Structures are given as C-alpha cells and as structure tokens.
Amino acid sequence: MTTSFPHTVVDESISAADGYYTLLRIVHLGPHTVRVRVHRDVELEPCFAAAEVLSSEMTWTPLVMHHPDHWFDRTATPFRHINVKAELEPLANDLTQRVTAVLVKTIALPEHVMDVVGALLAVAYGSAGERVITPDDVRWAKANGGPFRAIDRQDGSVLLTKAHRYDCPLLVSESDVPCDGKCQAVQTAGGNPSMN
Known part of the structure; x- marks a missing residue:
C-alpha cells in the first residue's frame, strides 16, 4: 500500500x-x-x-x-x-x-510540541525510548480520563494532563486558576467517561 x-x-x-x-x-x-x-x-x-x-x-x-x-x-x-x-x-x-x-509517514507537529513529546517519551522510557501507540490505546485514552491538554507555564515548563474534567478551572483559565478539586472525585466515582 x-x-x-x-x-x-x-x-x-x-x-x-x-x-x-x-x-x-x-x-x-x-x-x-x-x-x-x-x-x-x-x-x-x-x-x-x-x-x-x-x-x-x-x-x-x-x-x-x-x-x-x-x-x-x-x-x-x-x-x-x-x-x-x-x-x-x-x-x-x-x-x-x-x-x-x-518515505515513512510521520505526523507533522510544531517543533515545540515535538520537543515536549520527545521529553515525555525520554522520561517514561529512557533517552532512546520508543513506544507504539495502537488504535486501541487511542480509543481507551479518549474514553477514560479528561481531555489531553498541553499547557505552557510561565516558568518555561509544560503541563501535560488528562487529569482534569473539561470545565475544570485549571484548563479553562490556562492554568491561572488552580483545580477546584472536583476532578479527582468525578474520576474515582467512575462518572461519564466523556466528562472525566
């Protein structure tokens, strides 16, 4: 093909x-x-x-x-x-x-995003880390946890998270307002996956 x-x-x-x-x-x-x-x-x-x-x-x-x-x-x-x-x-x-x-098909992402994802891979799997994300992995991740967000922070770090619901103040305010603490309660209660 x-x-x-x-x-x-x-x-x-x-x-x-x-x-x-x-x-x-x-x-x-x-x-x-x-x-x-x-x-x-x-x-x-x-x-x-x-x-x-x-x-x-x-x-x-x-x-x-x-x-x-x-x-x-x-x-x-x-x-x-x-x-x-x-x-x-x-x-x-x-x-x-x-x-x-x-040519091998690669996903084109902005350089800053590639740097952050590369750092995450290295932290999780070592400096020469490699991981295959299957379609099942993607489906499971979308059905569980909150939305994936990558938030640039003022100190130069980047927050990668799926730990917050869609309307969490942390996500809505781009991390200017802290989480209200309700995200963990919703996740442990097992609520609607699309809202976790």
Missing part, C-alpha cells in the same frame, strides 16, 4: 537552451522537503532524473532515480523554445510518487 502525503509545490524553475533543458521542483510532502531534478541533454550520458529529501542537517539525500535509458528516447531533442513542462513533468511527477512510497 502506498503511503499518501499531502504535497505542495513550493518552488519550480525550468530552463532550456539549444543543448539541454531542465526542470527543478521543490515539494513539501507532509513533513518532508523534496527536491526533484530532471535534466535532458543532447547526449544520453549527462541526462539524469532524481529526487532527494532535505535532511535535518540541511543537506540533500538522494532517494530515487529514473535512469535516462528509460526516458531519453521518449523526450524531445533539446532546443531553446521547447515546452519543458510538457516534456519533463511526467518524469517529475513519477519521481514524486516514488518518493512518497519510500
């Missing part, structure tokens, strides 16, 4: 001369930035079609290639006024689809 990412073209440039034509495209595939480059020359050897992903170190890592043997004869000989998009866009789109199949 191919993983599906929402994708957005964020930059594209084309160029053509009498001896070559080129398409360069930058795409956001979910949380990944991908560069797709296709170059058609007069001769086979300098031609290439490749897709690379931008690493966290801001370098391009090659992921997939499309050898020119498979597309050279299906594209037009270069000349200055060629329709570059018509010639090379099918190759660029194919590379994008192949990259989508290769």
